[in-house]
Amino acid sequence: MSAFPIDYAAVFQALPGGVLLLTPQLVIADANEALLWRAGRERHELIGRPLFDVFPDNPDDPDASGMRNLRASLERVVATGVRDSMALQRYDVEAPGRPGTFEERYWSPVNTPVLDADGRVRLIVHRVEEVTEIVRAGAGDHPVDRVRMEAELYTRAQDLQEVNERLRLAQVREREVVLALQEAMLPAPVPVGHHRAAVRYRPAVGALNVCGDWYDLADLPGDRMAVAVGDVVGHGLAAACVMGQLRSALSAAARVADGPARALEVLGIYARSVDGAESTTAVQAVIDWSTHTLSYSSAGHPPPALLHPDGTVELLDGATDPPLGARPEHVDRPEAQVAFADDAVLVLYTDGLIERRLEDIDVGLARLAEALTRHRGADAETLADALLADLLPPGGATDDAALVIIRL
Known part of the structure; x- marks a missing residue:
């Protein structure tokens, strides 16, 4: 234990990176100030609401995959109790005060489980760093450069999804082999x-x-x-x-x-x-x-x-x-x-x-x-x-x- 009393609620709010606390049902339990500022939202707009009701995909973008990718990551964390670091994601956000208008945004998310004494997932710490300006700077001003950058980001995200799925299947197969081996021995x-x-x-x-x-x-x-x-x-x-x-x-x-x-x-x-x-x-x-x-x-x-x-x-x-x-x-x-x-x-x-x-x-x-x-x-x-x-x-x-x- 620390020799100094620590106000962990104040620490949570002061974290420089954006953080959401989610329930296993993917309902928002809390959000820190950095997340509210990045998302352009008030606290009452988030707390107690399902995550993907607050942050849906852009309905006008048929290739939008941010919500699907994030949901898959969060569900893996709930199922396995293991932290999941996601690839760089394009996940557009609805502009504050302008319903239906989505702004192009890029994020680097990490999802970490909080376990209870029995090892069950009680909360998920969803940490995101916005890298929109870095991506835009790297893409250059020419439209062809922008398209090339977006295509590369999308390809990397899809490749990582495929790698994660192969890893999951390999883990399932290893579990089956181990259980069969133990049963035999x-x-x-x-x-x-x-x-x-x-x-x-x-x-x-x-x-x-x-x-x-x-x-x-x-x-x-x-x-x-x-x-x-x-x-x-x-x-x-x-x-x-x-x-x-x-x-x-x-x-x-x-x-x-x-x-x-x-x-x-x-x-x-x-x-x-x-x-x-x-x-x-x-x-x-x-x-x-x-x-x-x-x-x-x-x-x-x-x-x-x-x-x-x-x-x-x-x-x-x-x-x-x-x-x-x-x-x-x-x-x-x-x-x-x-x-x-x-x-x-x-x-x-x-x-x-x-x-x-x-x-x-x-x-x-x-x-x-x-x-x-x-x-x-x-x-x-x-x-x-x-x-x-x-x-x-x-x-x-x-x-x-x-x-x-x-x-x-």
Whole structure:
């Protein structure tokens, strides 16, 4: 926080560039003085009105594309939550006091989302710099020069639109490839021994936001099961590939290592040889039904939750260590053990289920505990669906979420 009190409303009005604040429905919420001066409008003419009612295209210009281009950019920002810088636009403006008379104007726009704690777009900052005089000076006085300049600007705008559309399609295809790859690498929810687990994976919203979350279940000798979840830093195809390598390595280590801490130590050593595996978090637990004990170890991951039959929730945070690759040298990882009663529930998850932007993680953990207590009588499959419905934002989260639930 700043040591000096700041009047952000005054700062907004004093910005030298023209700025509009728009709602996701493209209604004008506010405008600064520079924008009002450039557009030749009074505040009451803008606030609360749809953007394109105030600034329509010139109806007498059949080639006018400013409104279409701007709408496409703003809708991309709302859909993706990502800033969009537009090409130079010719967007004529109705002359103040002369309805139906449009003045030739050129603008350089940038549209930036303002996100809430759940990653949803609440406002769009539409910043524009007017460059009309620069364009006119560059075009020269001869009519042929003017036509050539306008044609070049139009061509550049159309080329950028085509590039943006190709980029969008490439992002959609990458998302489809990543999701298919993750689906192929994550194990199917089949019974392990005579015990059944409910598993869920929910990808993040946005073309490039699919990340490297994973879960794994392994049948061990005796009446035991190893269960793990992990989260690779990064997103897209690279993170998914790293996820596949680490999940397979931990699954193999869990079958031969002497407990979850040793399994994570093996994974940590292996992760040093995998590009992109640095700072991956993971938690491994081994359930032993013959002794009614649960051993666990965490590499920087949010704590598993143990829902007891009486409805109390215990966060398993007694064996937490830094993420993979965080230490330059090998150090033994800690391991803890806890007893459980029949009909208890073990919940492992990734941070996308509980964390929200600008919110302390303890708030998300409390929200998880409350939901578990409220749904404690549900079977594993029903409980998994209830947790996703209660904890994930209605419009989808900006981070992946993996979830494993086992009724003990």
